[in-house]
Amino acid sequence: MTTNSRHASSYRDPSGHVYIENNLIKRIIFPSYFPQYEALKSSGFFEKAFQHKLLIPHEETERSATQICIQPEQIPFITYPYEWSFQQYKEAALLTLKLQKYALQNDFSLKDATAYNIAFHNGNAIFIDTLSLDFYQENTPWRAYKQFVTHFLGPLVLAKYHGAEFLKTMSNFIDGVPLKMIASLLPKTTKLNPFLYTNIHLLAKYENKHQEEDVKASKQASLSKKGLFNIIDNLYNYIKKLQLNEQSEWGNYYQKTNYSDNAFSLKSNIINEWIQSLHAKKVIDVGGNDGTFVRQITSDIELALVGDIDNNAVDQNHYAVKKDKETNMLPFVIDLLNPSAAIGFQNTERFSFVQRVQEFKPDVTLALALIHHLSLTGNVPFENSAAFFAAISEHLIIEFPKRNDSYATRLLNAKAEFKDQFGHYNLEDFERTYSEYFELIDKKEITDSERVLYLFKKKDVK
Amino acid sequence: MHFLYFDAGLGAMLIQAIVAAVAGIALFYKSIKFKIRSIFGLDKNASENEVFDDINIDDSKIENPSKDDN
Numbered sequence: 121m122t123t124n125s126r127h128a129s130s131y132r133d134p135s136g137h138v139y140i141e142n143n144l145i146k147r148i149i150f151p152s153y154f155p156q157y158e159a160l161k162s163s164g165f166f167e168k169a170f171q172h173k174l175l176i177p178h179e180e181t182e183r184s185a186t187q188i189c190i191q192p193e194q195i196p197f198i199t200y201p202y203e204w205s206f207q208q209y210k211e212a213a214l215l216t217l218k219l220q221k222y223a224l225q226n227d228f229s230l231k232d233a234t235a236y237n238i239a240f241h242n243g244n245a246i247f248i249d250t251l252s253l254d255f256y257q258e259n260t261p262w263r264a265y266k267q268f269v270t271h272f273l274g275p276l277v278l279a280k281y282h283g284a285e286f287l288k289t290m291s292n293f294i295d296g297v298p299l300k301m302i303a304s305l306l307p308k309t310t311k312l313n314p315f316l317y318t319n320i321h322l323l324a325k326y327e328n329k330h331q332e333e334d335v336k337a338s339k340q341a342s343l344s345k346k347g348l349f350n351i352i353d354n355l356y357n358y359i360k361k362l363q364l365n366e367q368s369e370w371g372n373y374y375q376k377t378n379y380s381d382n383a384f385s386l387k388s389n390i391i392n393e394w395i396q397s398l399h400a401k402k403v404i405d406v407g408g409n410d411g412t413f414v415r416q417i418t419s420d421i422e423l424a425l426v427g428d429i430d431n432n433a434v435d436q437n438h439y440a441v442k443k444d445k446e447t448n449m450l451p452f453v454i455d456l457l458n459p460s461a462a463i464g465f466q467n468t469e470r471f472s473f474v475q476r477v478q479e480f481k482p483d484v485t486l487a488l489a490l491i492h493h494l495s496l497t498g499n500v501p502f503e504n505s506a507a508f509f510a511a512i513s514e515h516l517i518i519e520f521p522k523r524n525d526s527y528a529t530r531l532l533n534a535k536a537e538f539k540d541q542f543g544h545y546n547l548e549d550f551e552r553t554y555s556e557y558f559e560l561i562d563k564k565e566i567t568d569s570e571r572v573l574y575l576f577k578k579k580d581v582k
Numbered sequence: 583m584h585f586l587y588f589d590a591g592l593g594a595m596l597i598q599a600i601v602a603a604v605a606g607i608a609l610f611y612k613s614i615k616f617k618i619r620s621i622f623g624l625d626k627n628a629s630e631n632e633v634f635d636d637i638n639i640d641d642s643k644i645e646n647p648s649k650d651d652n
Contacts, residue, residue: 139633143628168641168644171644172639172643172644174639207633210613210627210634214634215638218637218639221638221639222639225639260600261595261596261598263590263595264590264602265590265592265594265598266591266594267590267596289597314604314607314608315604315605315608318597318600318601318604318605319601322597322600323593323594323597323601325593326593326594326596326597327591327592328593329593329595330591330593331591331592331593340596341592341595341596341599342599343598343599343600343602344602346603347598347599347602347603347606348598349602350602350603350605350606350609351598352637353603353605353609353637354609355605355607356637357612359607379583439633442600442633443633449602457616489649531633564608577589
């Protein structure tokens, strides 16, 4: 194996790194981490952590005096912290604390606590950075505490006060939100809360005060294990109860529609039929709301990626996944008019949304009740949206609300005096433009509504 | 052996003793509150809409206990 295939995001930890071989994610471990690895393995901690679904399971594939290779269970699609809904973000934070407590009980400790150590897999958050586990040293504080606050607690509390949209800004803070910024963005009243005062305001003050001092002085800091458990238990209790101030009610989220039950069942039957005829196993629904239509699919789906721009819809979807223990649904927050970019050093650490979807190779893309938003809210020409859909999958199921659909009409009216310039938003123009990129396989009117469903197959590139 | 491959923050290391003490008081208060509530049968903790469980891991729930414990 060569280091050329080292994963671009895996350079921070000198204990080893991730690499890609034959399209499989693997991990190489260097001798400096052998003692930890051997202890985690021989004590049975790895095995227990796998069974409790805290840590991604792995198998050892290679062993020599200079390196050990492990192959973790593969995760088909990674969503990043800035694509998580509020409840997903909470789940990721809680899992990190749960693993840290369990590790401490077994005399290990997490040496880092970044949000990128977590992925969503089979319906649960799971810790994916195996080499983050280290020996616990008696009477030492948690060295990843600050990282936990800047990656998890800070963003969650800011989302509580400023809205879940704040989580999207995490793409600008790959190493966590600066403490000073968290403290200054929080309302003054949070200083009266002992939990927020100590974990954020006082922490920011201490960090500011000691930033010039020698790192070695940290050896003076000492804390009993009981003290560590107090910190972790208290963080867990607080985050578990944390809710957005703007939180919407659970349930009946999908009621905000403008069509009848009859049209709804007709629409889902048509989609179902088409998905079956395509034998689709991997699906992406790019405007999937709370996952309602994907849940109507009766054939076996390996994995459905269900994105939506609305945090509350994604929270609702996540809630359904947890409640019913669904394993083949991956909800995430995405704004198609500005999907996640590639970020990090050399712009290669975290991949762009489009690149990840292309690598996932969905069999079909669902774009239901979406094109009027792209075309009328975002002013995206049909040509551009067709090119986007053609770039991500072989097949496309797309719903077109006609001009006299009440939602489309509302968006058109919002254009006021510019309404005339959106004359191109009509069925004929849509079909003509999309036919340049796709071959029309089937087309069905949804009776009892002003909407038409299309099944397209991508044309071969000339 | 520790690799200081990122800055843990001296302030963040020192402050944990204070954070832990305050957390200890909060947890003590919480346990008293819980006891009082359960005496009066007011315990509503088991909310049916809750999807996140407790922090504590129960090792007895493991189906196949580890065979590596040698």
